[in-house]
Amino acid sequence: MIKILNILQNYLNVKRIQTFSNKKFHKWQNKQLQKHLKWVNLHSPYFQSLKIKNLTNITQYPFMDKQIMMDNFDELNTKGIKKEAAFQVALNAEEHRDFSPTIGNTTVGLSSGTSGNRGIFLVSEEEQSAWAGTILAKLLPNGFKNKEKIAFFLRANSNLYESVKNKKIEFAFFDLLHDFEQHIRRLEEYQPTILAAPPSMVRRLAEAVQEKKLTIHPIKIITMAEVLDPIDAVYIEKVFQQKIHQVYQCTEGFLGCSCSHGTIHLNEDIVFIEKQFLDPQKIKFYPIITDFRRRTQPIIRYRLNDILTLKNDPCPCGSPLLAIEQIEGRMDDLFILRNKIKNQLEYVFPDFIRRACITASENLKEYKVIQHSEHAIEVQCLVNDEMKRQETEQHIQGNLLAFLQDKYVTPTITFGPYEEPQPLIKLKRIENKMPVKEVRHHVE
Ligand SMILES: [Zn+2]
Incomplete structure (x- = not known):
């Protein structure tokens, strides 16, 4: 069980960090990173075997990607979980539409990819609380003041998303697999205050609203999982009369989201980000992430496949977290x-x-x-x-x-x-x- 107190503590932490000056923030972040690297070297057989000399210097660590992570799965994770066992649990859960596959206290998640290229992700209870607290702190429009009803569209439900439900907040899960007419009926009845879905789904819902097949009045719209194209953003914002917020998240973690000014900030309060620039102007890059809160399955210098564009001017919100102009898409595209x-x-x-x-x-x-x-x-x-x-x-x-x-x-x-x-x-x-x-x- 996720402890609400634990979530709340993380929530307050995120709010506190948001007020840091740039200098204070980077000092704090560096401390977190060093602490984490030491911990990982003590507990992960994989990192021990690398015999890294200067443990707290991130540049001494090799890069990682999904392949390396899966090839070294058994030694990399700090819970002694075997890849075969984890796969078995995850596949079994998928087959039976059981959305909470666990080994002990560890949630097992399957990432998409062709059958030979699927990834397995491990997350502990504490990590889930941290995730929930962070996402709430960053996305709720009024903090914990009003009750929020969130309609969440996903490919398949997962333990991670079911973890938040109390007097102040409620998630309703909508399976992208289900029939669109069914979504319309359920949404009409549920009347979410927050709508979170891939932009292609939000666009279809906006069309339904415009055609008067659906009447909902969300106060916040969050898109995720797909690149938000300007042609869709303009349409959706016109129909719902508000700015869209974006969440930048993948199986590798919760990586960023937009602030009250609509700027996407990377979650540098959870993840240390190195930039591999792709253009001579040094504006476009793919991120290399080190998640300094994930201990079950360490993510150290993990190369992501996404292309991000740096924002030129500082964001007026004053957040010390790196501001991004846009998420352009995958390197593969x-x-x-x-x-x-x-x-x-x-x-x-x-x-x-x-x-x-x-x-x-x-x-x-x-x-x-x-x-x-x-x-x-x-x-x-x-x-x-x-x-x-x-x-x-x-x-x-x-x-x-x-x-x-x-x-x-x-x-x-x-x-x-x-x-x-x-x-x-x-x-x-x-x-x-x-x-x-x-x-x-x-x-x-
Ligand atoms: Zn901002």
């Missing part, structure tokens, strides 16, 4: 085109493609851009007025070419029918489907 001057393959960031589309025409309702090969890009459009489709597509093509042709060997741009997003598949408006991912090794 970067477009790859040939620079015609240097004659080499290069990454093309999704925000350029995105801007080329959404600024093309007011008639564009939804879109997808898919790269099939070095020479082929497909654009799928959903338009408001079918009569003006051709004109809209021409504008998009014009914008894309204007952006691409100076620098790159221009790919063929074709237009195809819009594929409706599937509830269980993450919506990606910009997606790279090039069959040979090895091509990435040649990208400069």
